Amino acid sequence: MKNLWIKMFAAIMLLAGNVNAQQTGKTKTTALNFIFEKGTPGPAQNFTGRAWNVGLVANDTVYNTVVGNVYFEPGARSNWHIHPAGQILMITDGKGFHQIKGQAKKMLKKGDIVECPPNVAHWHGASAETGMLQLYILPKTEKGIVTWLQKVTDEEYAKN
Incomplete structure (x- = not known):
């Protein structure tokens, strides 16, 4: 548990310091401050547009928590999905959206924290004009990680 808290504290300290990180890959990302490496592309069956993921804390039977970072290129978004124990998002740069099924879409910006219910x-x-960087925390992974659902339609994405 101590190691997990050390990693989380280090991530928060990096955020607070507004660290400029190196650009990786071919996508223009200079407008955002990367704290962690860009990672690997997310699978096309789970995302519209290009999203990149890097795992920071792997799942195990001690912490039962997954922590990672996702970069969404402008216009990129996840499919609808469910986390059995919920999810916490920390927006570290850029602009984007979050929507719970049946509720209005909400704008996200650097510094926002979102609690996605179980x-x-x-x-x-991300927004159509600006990419978004987010840390994600998946607690109580013994309940499961994620169930991917259908794609978010262009109409759902564009709707206010």
Whole structure:
């Protein structure tokens, strides 16, 4: 547990320091401050547009928590999905959206924290003009990680 808290504290300290990180890959990302490496592309069956993921804390039977970072290119978004124990998002740069099924879409910006309730369909992603960086925390992974659902339609994405 101590190691997990050390990693989380280090991530928060990096955020507070507004660290400029290196650009990786071919996508223009200079407008955002990367704290962690860009990671690997998310699977096309789970995302519209390009999203990149890097795991920071792997799941195990001690912490039962997953922590990672996602970069959504402008216009990119996740499919609708469900986390059995919920999800916490920390927006570290850029602009984007989050929506819980049946509720209005909400704007996200640097510094926002979102609590996605357990077993509730939701999606998140970047705005059309600006990419978004987010840390995600998946607690109580013994309950499961994620169930991917249908794509967010262009109409759902564009709706206010």
